Amino acid sequence: MAGLLEGHVAAVTGGGSGIGQGICQAYAREGARVIVLDINLDGAKETIGLIEAAGGAASAIALDVTDREACKAAAAEIGRGGKISILVNNAGINRRNPITGEAAAVARDWDDILSINLDGMFNVTQAFLDQLRATRGRIVNIGSIQSFVHVSWPNSxxxxxxxxxxLGFTRALAAELGKDGVRVNAIGPGLIETRINAEARARNPEMVAMVMRHTPLGRPGKPADIAGPAVFLASDMSAYVTGSIIMADGGFRTI
Structure with missing residues (x-):
């Protein structure tokens, strides 16, 4: 039986680790050819190895999503081998620094986080837009429970x-690109255990305990918990879904 993403070409930013790596593996299992985009080429190669070991197909391009010209060049290079029909904007960073902290550090964190998490999403999407319109593709953006809430994380x-x-970008694009057959949705992960946040989790057990008190399912998430919704949103199973965000937070917002 063909996979849900058979015949698709998927580009995933930040695909070299964590949630991005989990999504890449799931897409490959469902039959997509995966292109791993990550500033860390060694991580991207690790993802390729995992995919190929499972019988899937993948390639990688080193990409800094804050570099608009590099995003255009990567899209052009990929386009020469076939247009993408799925784009996952997953690349992102997080630092917790109170706005009342040391001014230079606060400003540096603001610039770095916005340039990767928001400007980077714009840069990549704009670079691949012609391909996605040509393939009537689908875009999956990785948001957060902090797309809605902030009181539990006052220093961010x-x-x-x-x-x-x-979330705003997702809804705006869904409204604009629907006429082209391009669907745009987001996923809102809760606390997901990855290697990248392992040190932060170990350093802040009170934060982890607070999140668990607000999580009915009683456990942190795994990258695979985000990969499932990502497959759904990229597949024809969600053919009438656009402008939405699927919360994969263990129920955090219910308490």
Whole structure:
């Protein structure tokens, strides 16, 4: 039986680790040819190895999503081998720094977070837009529970702003691109255990405990918990879904 994404070509930013790596693996299992885009080429190669070991097809391009010209060049290079029909904007960073902190550090964090999480999403989407319109493709943006809430994380103005922006960008594009047959949706992960946040989780057990108190399912998420919704949103199973965000947060917002 053919996979849900058979015949698709999917580009995934930040695909070299964590949630992005999980999405890449799931897409490949469902039959997509995956292009891993990550500033860390070694991580991207690790993802390729995992995909190929499972019988899938993948390639990688080193990409800094904050570099608009590099995004255009990557899209052109990929386009020469076939247009993408799925784009996942997953690349992102998080730092927690109170707005009342040391001014230079706060400004630096603001610039870095917004340039990757929000400007980077714009840069990549704009670079691939012609391909997605030609293939009547689908875009999946990775938001957060902080696309909605912030009171539990009072020291993250930049990150919260960026993830609110992801949701706004998703809805605006869905409204504009629907006439072209392009669907645009988002996923809002809760606390997901990855190697990247392992140190932060170990350093802040009180934060982890607070999140778990607000999570009915009683456990942190895994990258695979985000990969499932990402497959759904990229597949024809969600053919009438656009401008939406699927919360994959273990129920955090219900308490």
């Amino acid at each position: 103005a930049a990150y919260t702003t960026s993830k609110h922006g992801v």
